[in-house]
Structure formats: C-alpha cells, structure tokens
Amino acid sequence: MKFFSLPVLLLVAIPVSLSFLPNNIGREISAAPGMRVNRVMLFRAYPYEVRPGGSVTLEGSGFSRSLNKVYFDGSNPITATSTNGTTMAVVVPNSLPEGQYQLTVSNTLGSSENPDIKIPIKVTSAPQPGPTIKNASLSGETVTLLGEGFTVQNTVMTTLGNSSATLYSDGTTLSFRLSELSQYDQVKKQLQGNQYLFTLWIFVQNEHGTNKNPYKLDIVL
Amino acid sequence: MKMKITALTLLFSFAVFFLPARPAHAQGLPFGGLATFSIPCTCSATLAVWFTPLYLGGPIVITGPIVYSPYSTIPYAYYMTGVPGVWHLGSYLPGVQACWMYAVAGCFPFPTIGLMTKVGTSRLF
Numbered sequence: 001m002k003f004f005s006l007p008v009l010l011l012v013a014i015p016v017s018l019s020f021l022p023n024n025i026g027r028e029i030s031a032a033p034g035m036r037v038n039r040v041m042l043f044r045a046y047p048y049e050v051r052p053g054g055s056v057t058l059e060g061s062g063f064s065r066s067l068n069k070v071y072f073d074g075s076n077p078i079t080a081t082s083t084n085g086t087t088m089a090v091v092v093p094n095s096l097p098e099g100q101y102q103l104t105v106s107n108t109l110g111s112s113e114n115p116d117i118k119i120p121i122k123v124t125s126a127p128q129p130g131p132t133i134k135n136a137s138l139s140g141e142t143v144t145l146l147g148e149g150f151t152v153q154n155t156v157m158t159t160l161g162n163s164s165a166t167l168y169s170d171g172t173t174l175s176f177r178l179s180e181l182s183q184y185d186q187v188k189k190q191l192q193g194n195q196y197l198f199t200l201w202i203f204v205q206n207e208h209g210t211n212k213n214p215y216k217l218d219i220v221l
Numbered sequence: 222m223k224m225k226i227t228a229l230t231l232l233f234s235f236a237v238f239f240l241p242a243r244p245a246h247a248q249g250l251p252f253g254g255l256a257t258f259s260i261p262c263t264c265s266a267t268l269a270v271w272f273t274p275l276y277l278g279g280p281i282v283i284t285g286p287i288v289y290s291p292y293s294t295i296p297y298a299y300y301m302t303g304v305p306g307v308w309h310l311g312s313y314l315p316g317v318q319a320c321w322m323y324a325v326a327g328c329f330p331f332p333t334i335g336l337m338t339k340v341g342t343s344r345l346f
Contacts, residue, residue: 034267034290034319034336043264043321043328061265117264119327157324159286159332183260187284190257190273196284201332205324214332221284 028065029109030085035061040068042105042112042119048209049127053094056121063088064107072101096123130209136202136217138178143200143217145174149208157203157210160184174204187221195220249312249338252277252287256342259303262288264321264328270303275334286333288319289340297341304345311340 031037040062050056058070063082070090071077082088088105103119105112112119131149138144150169155162161182167174178184198221201214254272262269269286276282289302294311301307317336321328 031292032319033314033317034288034293035265036292041265043330045327048326117323117328155325157322157329162324186258187271187273190271191284194274196274197281198284199332203329205326205329210324210326210329214330216332 029062029107030065032061032086037062038109040064040105040107040109040112042103044210045103045119045121046130046209046212047127048120048130049122049124050092051125051127052092052096052098052123054092054127056090056092058088058090058103058105059086060088060105060112061086062107062109063105064109068105068107071104071106072096074102074104092121092123098124128208131204131206131211133202133204133211133215136215138217138219141178143176143178143202145202145204145215146172147174147204147211148172149206150174150204151206151208154204154206156181157205159199159201160187191221249314250278250335251311252313252334252337253308253310256303256305256307256309258305259289260286260322260331262320262331263323265319267291267319268303269320269331269333270309270337272309277334286320286331287313288317288333288336290319290336294337295339297339299342299344301342301345302337302340304342307345308343309340310342312338314338 042058042060044059045056063085065081068080069077070080076093076096078090078093080088080090100120100122103121129149131147133145133147135146136143150171152168153166154169154174155166156176158181163176163180164182167176198219200217200219203210203214254275256270257273258271260269268289270289271286273284274282275284296302313335315335318330319336320331320333322331
C-alpha cells in the first residue's frame, strides 16, 4: 500500500500529465512546424536596411531561448534570445561600418551558415523602407500593384514563380503579366482548359528589401 | 483493494486534469488531389507539391500547393509523395508556413495552403 502514497502518486502523475503538452512548451530550443528539429536555420532578416544601433528581426528555426550568437560577416558577434524559437530581435552594433553584411546564427545546435543561402542586411545611416503592396487587381492577364517603395528595378515573386525580368515602377504602381511568371505556363498547362480558384500571393523585391507580408489576390485560373 | 482503486482514480484524475484542449484542426484537415509538379523549398529543405485538382472538403475545387516535410509529414503507401500523376490523400494543417524559397537577397516565405501532417498516395500507373 505504501507504493500508492500521495507523494509517489504526484511524482508519477505530473510527468505523465506533462507529456501530453505540445512539443515546444518548456523546451530550450524550438523548431518551426515542418522544419528539421536538430538544426538552427536563418531564413530572413527584416528590415533589409537598418542604421547602426537599429533593430532587426530574424526569422528562422531552432533559435535558443537562452543563448544565440548572431554574426555579421562572420564577426562582430552579439548575443540574442528567442521566446518562440522562430523569431528573434537583435540590435545592430553601433560600431558596425556602413555596408552589406551576411548574417549567421549559432547556438548549441550549430551554425546557420550555408554557402548557398546568404541572409543579408544593409547597414546605412539613411535606411529606406522596403516595398509595401496596398492593393492588387487583375485585368485580363495583367496584375497591377499599388503601393509604396517601388523603384525603377523591381522583381516580383509569387506563387506562380518569379518575374523573368526586372520591372519598372514610378514608385507607387507596378504592373506585370501572369505569363511573365516562371511557373505560369507549367500551371496553366495542367489545368487542361478547366477553371480553378487560385490564391496568388505576391512579394516585391528591390534594392531596399522585400515586403514582409505577401499580398493575397484571389483569382480564377 | 479500496485503496488501490482510490489511488488509481487519483492518478488518472491528475493526468486528465493536465490534458490540454486541442482543436480538431490541430490533427489536420482532410485533403485529396492529383499532384502535377513539385517545387523544392530551397531554404527550408521541404517540398511544395502542386495539386490540380485539389479537394479540401468543400464544394469548390481549387488548385494550389501543399507542403510535404521530410521531418514531420508521416508518409503512407505507396510513398510516392510529389510524383506527378499520382493521387494523394491525407491531412494538412492550414496556414502553416513551412516553405521558404531563396531569392537573391535572402529567403522569402512561399505561401502555400498548409503543411501535410500525413499523406498516402496511389501507385504511379
């Protein structure tokens, strides 16, 4: 009967109960859904242009809750913590000279460094905001975007692929044809003449960065 | 004997008390469709599988990509996920961002319909 004393019951019951909690709660390092759990990865830094001493948000997976080191071109390490394992705010060192830097994150899982994937930021005393899309419409095969921060050389990235050439804008209006997108022909061919509802997500990228959240445009293909 | 029953009741009471309430969609919503092509998510090492047609349980048939993750999606026979011309049936978590693509200056989140939690496929022919 001693086996079932209250303290013993508590010792057994609480760990059993806690094992039902979602995987990420209480863990030192959390991975984003669908990502490899034993690896730190860095996907993007936002905004792209930042002044020395300014704040940048990093998005990735496998960030530590207690200690990460963020490197600028492999040096000038600063420490940072993440509350959810997938985002992390860092302050750019005041001493960093102006220029473009590749960011990497390291912690107990290793380093996010990948020769094929560069995550850059631009340190400048006069940062410009990246593009923002406020409205999008489709007329025939032409998509027209209204927004801010477009420049004379923009690239469009969408669910139907990227634009094959750079796109000119007067600063607030940007147009492109669906047929200019790299995967449009492939998708169109598989529809076999039928019409389907489709959600086109749109990013615009230029020398000042990329819009943080994609614009959603529901269309019929 | 009475003590044993009381003890066991207490044990399970504790366990049930700590069980979190989970919404139905946490296990995934059903989907089915014909894979037409796949796009590697170059930053996240996952795979965006494009379906045409894609059935999500409603009256409207759509087209679009759902992400297969080699790290979290449970595959079932005939294990041909993403192969063009193969029918897929499974469940997915809507709105989960699990595909990141590389484009000149860093990665961007490639928006998809969701992340597959499990998937089974037909044979190729």
